[in-house]
Amino acid sequence: MNIIEVHQLSTHFGNNLVHDNISFQVHSNEIFGILGGSGSGKTTLIRQMVMLQEIQQGSITLLNKDIASLSLEQSQAFKPSFSYLFQFGALYSFLNVIDNIGVMLKEYTQLPEDLIQTIAYTHLTMVGLPLSCAKLFPSQLSGGMKKRVALARALAMQPKLLFLDEPTSGLDPSSTQSFNELIVQLQQLLDLTIVIVTHDLNTIKHVLSRFILLDKTIIFEGNYEKALQEKSPTIQNFFKHKE
Amino acid sequence: MQTPSVKVKVIMETYSNSFSLTSTNKTISLVLLGHWNKTTLPLIIKKLSSISLQHKHLEIDFKELESCDSSAIIYLISLIKQKEIHNVTLKNLGQYEALYTLYSTYFTPIPKAVLEKSYIFGAKNIGIHTVAIYLGIVRAVYFIGQAVYFMFLSLIQPKYIRFKAMLNHIETSALNALFIVGITSFLVGIVIAYQGSVQLQKFGANIFIVEMVCITMFREIAPLMTAIVIAGRTASSYTAEIGAMKITEEIDAMRTMGFEPTVFLTLPRIFALIIALPLLIFFSDMVSIFAGSIVAYLDLNVSFSEFINRMKDTVEIRHFLIGIFKGLFFGMAIAMIGCYRGFQVQNNTTSIGKYTTISVVNAIFVVIALNAIFSVILTQSGL
Numbered sequence: 243m244n245i246i247e248v249h250q251l252s253t254h255f256g257n258n259l260v261h262d263n264i265s266f267q268v269h270s271n272e273i274f275g276i277l278g279g280s281g282s283g284k285t286t287l288i289r290q291m292v293m294l295q296e297i298q299q300g301s302i303t304l305l306n307k308d309i310a311s312l313s314l315e316q317s318q319a320f321k322p323s324f325s326y327l328f329q330f331g332a333l334y335s336f337l338n339v340i341d342n343i344g345v346m347l348k349e350y351t352q353l354p355e356d357l358i359q360t361i362a363y364t365h366l367t368m369v370g371l372p373l374s375c376a377k378l379f380p381s382q383l384s385g386g387m388k389k390r391v392a393l394a395r396a397l398a399m400q401p402k403l404l405f406l407d408e409p410t411s412g413l414d415p416s417s418t419q420s421f422n423e424l425i426v427q428l429q430q431l432l433d434l435t436i437v438i439v440t441h442d443l444n445t446i447k448h449v450l451s452r453f454i455l456l457d458k459t460i461i462f463e464g465n466y467e468k469a470l471q472e473k474s475p476t477i478q479n480f481f482k483h484k485e
Numbered sequence: 486m487q488t489p490s491v492k493v494k495v496i497m498e499t500y501s502n503s504f505s506l507t508s509t510n511k512t513i514s515l516v517l518l519g520h521w522n523k524t525t526l527p528l529i530i531k532k533l534s535s536i537s538l539q540h541k542h543l544e545i546d547f548k549e550l551e552s553c554d555s556s557a558i559i560y561l562i563s564l565i566k567q568k569e570i571h572n573v574t575l576k577n578l579g580q581y582e583a584l585y586t587l588y589s590t591y592f593t594p595i596p597k598a599v600l601e602k603s604y605i606f607g608a609k610n611i612g613i614h615t616v617a618i619y620l621g622i623v624r625a626v627y628f629i630g631q632a633v634y635f636m637f638l639s640l641i642q643p644k645y646i647r648f649k650a651m652l653n654h655i656e657t658s659a660l661n662a663l664f665i666v667g668i669t670s671f672l673v674g675i676v677i678a679y680q681g682s683v684q685l686q687k688f689g690a691n692i693f694i695v696e697m698v699c700i701t702m703f704r705e706i707a708p709l710m711t712a713i714v715i716a717g718r719t720a721s722s723y724t725a726e727i728g729a730m731k732i733t734e735e736i737d738a739m740r741t742m743g744f745e746p747t748v749f750l751t752l753p754r755i756f757a758l759i760i761a762l763p764l765l766i767f768f769s770d771m772v773s774i775f776a777g778s779i780v781a782y783l784d785l786n787v788s789f790s791e792f793i794n795r796m797k798d799t800v801e802i803r804h805f806l807i808g809i810f811k812g813l814f815f816g817m818a819i820a821m822i823g824c825y826r827g828f829q830v831q832n833n834t835t836s837i838g839k840y841t842t843i844s845v846v847n848a849i850f851v852v853i854a855l856n857a858i859f860s861v862i863l864t865q866s867g868l
Contacts, residue, residue: 335833352527353556356595361559363593373596381833400523400555431583432555 243270244303245403245435246291251300253286260286262458263300273429273436275446275453279480282456284439285329288405291437292326293317305403322350324403325396329411331388333380339366339391340376346399365394370420385412390421397428406438410445418442422449443481455480503529506536514544521550521557530560548577558584562592628825632755635747650753651760658719658754659761663768666714670769673710674776677701682784691785695795698777703804707769709856712815715762716848720823723754724844727827728837736828746828755820762816763809770808803868811859815852822848 246268253261260283268274278284289295291302297310305323312320333342343362347353353361366376369390380388389409396404409425410418422445429436440446446453447466455462455469455477462469462477469477503525507514521529545561547553558581565573578585639645681697727750730736736746774796781787787795826844830836 336835347523347556351523351556353523354527354530357526357530357556357560357563359595360563360593361556363595364559364588364591367593368587368591373593376596379833381831381836397555427587431587 244268245270245305246274246437247301247303248287248291249301249303251287251290251297251302253283253290253298259458261456264456264460265300266454266460266463268435268437270435271429271433272451273425273438273449275450276437276439276456277441277446277453277480278456283458284456285407287456288326288407288437288439292324292405293321322346322399323401324405325399325401326405327389327392327396327407327409329407330385331380331392333383333388333391333395335380338377338379339371339383342380342391343394343398345395350399361398362394365398366391368397369394369424386414386417389413393421393424397432400432402433402435404434404436406436406440408439408441410440410442415444418444425449504533508541512542512544514546516546516548517550517553519550520552522552522554523556526557526560533564542572542574544574544576546576547579547581550581553581553584555584555588558588559592561585562589563594566592566594624829625825628828629821631747632751632821632824635745635752636755639748639752645748645752646756647749647753650749651756654754654757655761658715658722658757659765662715662718662765665718666711666765666769667772669710669714670707670772671776673706674698674702674773675780677706677773678777678780679784682780686785691781691787692791692795694777694781694785694787695792696799698781699774699796699800700804702773702777703770703800703808705808705856705860707773708766708808708811708815709852711765711769712762712812712819712852712856713849715758715765715816716819716852717845719758720819720826720844720848721841723820723823724827724830724841725837727824728830728840731828731830732832732834732837750827751821751824754824755817758816758820759813760816762819763812766808766812770805807859807863807868811856814855814859818851818855819848822851 244267248267249265251261251264252259264287276284276287286295290297291304291309293309293312302309305320307316307320309317309320333339334345337345340359340362341348343365344358347358347361348355351358363373363376366373371387371390371394375383375387380391383391389412393406393409396406406425410421413421425436425438426449428434438445438450440450450465452463452465454460457476461474462472469481472478502519503521504518505516507516519525543565545565562585575585635645678694678698682691682694685691685693685697727736730750736750739746739749778787778789778792781792782789823844826840826847830840
């Protein structure tokens with residue numbers, strides 16, 4: 243079953259063509275990667291998928307809904323079914339860590355406050371943060387910690403679909419490893435479909451089940467082993483410099 | 486074979502398709518039914534919490550459960566762990582086993598420290614605030630000292646004066662404020678002259694409108710009005726500008742490149758207002774006197790030429806100069822407060838708003854306080 247279907251998507255800003263007629267599908271329960279150099283339109287693509295940027299041409303279907311045709315009310319109801327992990331966390335600076343993690347549950351459900359807090363604390367432990375940072379504010383956290391809190395916030399709603407924008411950039415190698423392991427583990431246990439924008443070779447190798455390589459159009463689609471056998475110099479180059 | 490002396494009481498109930506309870510003397514068996522998720526959970530919790538599960542053997546059966554999300558699993562774990570229930574058995578976990586294991590590994594109840602309220606909270610707060618006030622004073626003194634040091638240094642070595650930035654600030658904080666300063670001064674001039682004219686007419690002392698309007702305007706009202714408008718307008722913009730630069734780490738970048746932020750950011754702003762505020766006060770003087778003379782002409786039949794001649798004869802130049810002189814200090818105070826609060830902004834979005842507010846309140850208060858001090862000192866010394 244296809245969770246995401248992108249169909250003949252084209253995007254341009256002024257004269258600058260960002261996407262040229264791209265189409266691909268993301269199947270359920272896979273960890274799908276969007277790769278590409280700087281300015282290749284990765285972030286624009288993922289922002290279009292989470293309805294932050296308008297779709298100029300073509301269509302994107304998430305969980306069988308054409309997101310461009312949703313009314314305001316429909317999209318409001320639809321949004322809790324996916325989560326987006328921003329590159330720098332985008333935590334709410336006026337809420338502390340625990341309230342940041344529980345904010346969606348608080349607004350969208352009628353669960354009692356103490357259960358929301360317990361869920362938040364559980365997810366805090368799950369992403370590997372100590373209890374001592376529960377009452378801190380985002381400005382008091384390091385970049386890596388912010389990312390973990392943001393992941394906890396994304397997971398707390400238990401979405402079916404999770405978008406991660408460079409989840410491991412700025413993390414040290416061992417954190418990257420444990421972050422990757424956590425993502426794989428969670429994907430299996432929670433039946434998630436995950437879309438990752440990444441540059442990290444470790445993630446590409448060990449986490450992604452399939453990925454696309456973007457450079458205005460899709461220049462490669464498949465997994466890491468298949469990519470290594472490609473003869474095209476652009477693809478070779480992309481992975482060579484990662485080693 | 487059952488002994489007739491022991492009666493086993495069995496109660497079985499089903500709650501709106503979400504669970505059924507079978508309770509005997511020693512065992513409660515909870516059969517989960519249907520869908521357990523964020524939407525159904527609030528009702529389930531309400532019903533379950535009214536049932537005492539303590540001191541009994543609890544059996545939870547997952548067999549009939551159709552779906553279950555993480556919130557529900559965490560709720561079940563918290564139920565098991567927090568109510569001191571003896572011997573919990575989980576039956577037919579099946580497909581939920583992995584999920585259950587995952588969340589029970591990471592399960593973290595709300596720490597006790599969060600729930601307990603500290604009784605010394607008030608005393609602790611007094612301490613925290615006292616230290617904060619002390620540190621605030623130290624920082625303010627340090628900042629003022631640094632600004633004054635560089636001000637004198639730049640008077641000796643003019644290369645420290647950033648002329649372009651200074652002119653830029655004069656434009657944005659003074660030239661662009663001409664309209665608002667003009668209109669406030671005009672209105673205040675009208676009000677003062679109009680209220681005065683009613684009283685003066687009673688005594689037939691129409692011509693004294695000139696002294697009344699000119700001295701109050703030159704000496705007190707025009708400088709104060711202008712300074713308050715500029716405090717509201719410019720102190721806030723200085724704080725927001727510098728605060729935003731602090732958040733984007735521009736100020737740290739300047740420090741690492743060896744550009745002293747005091748020289749690059751604070752000094753041009755201080756000099757800009759020291760130059761611009763007296764000029765604005767002069768402008769405000771002119772507009773408000775004009776407004777006063779209009780009222781004098783319409784209400785008291787004092788013609789414009791009479792007004793000007795009378796002003797030349799009876800209003801001493803010192804009143805005008807005192808107003809301008811005060812402007813120098815008001816300008817310096819407003820710029821310093823605006824910059825100081827800007828440098829205090831911390832790395833979060835709410836802090837810009839907080840310090841901008843503090844900056845405006847401080848600036849207006851300091852202007853009024855300085856004005857009072859000047860008023861007493863100058864009058865006492867016979868000026």
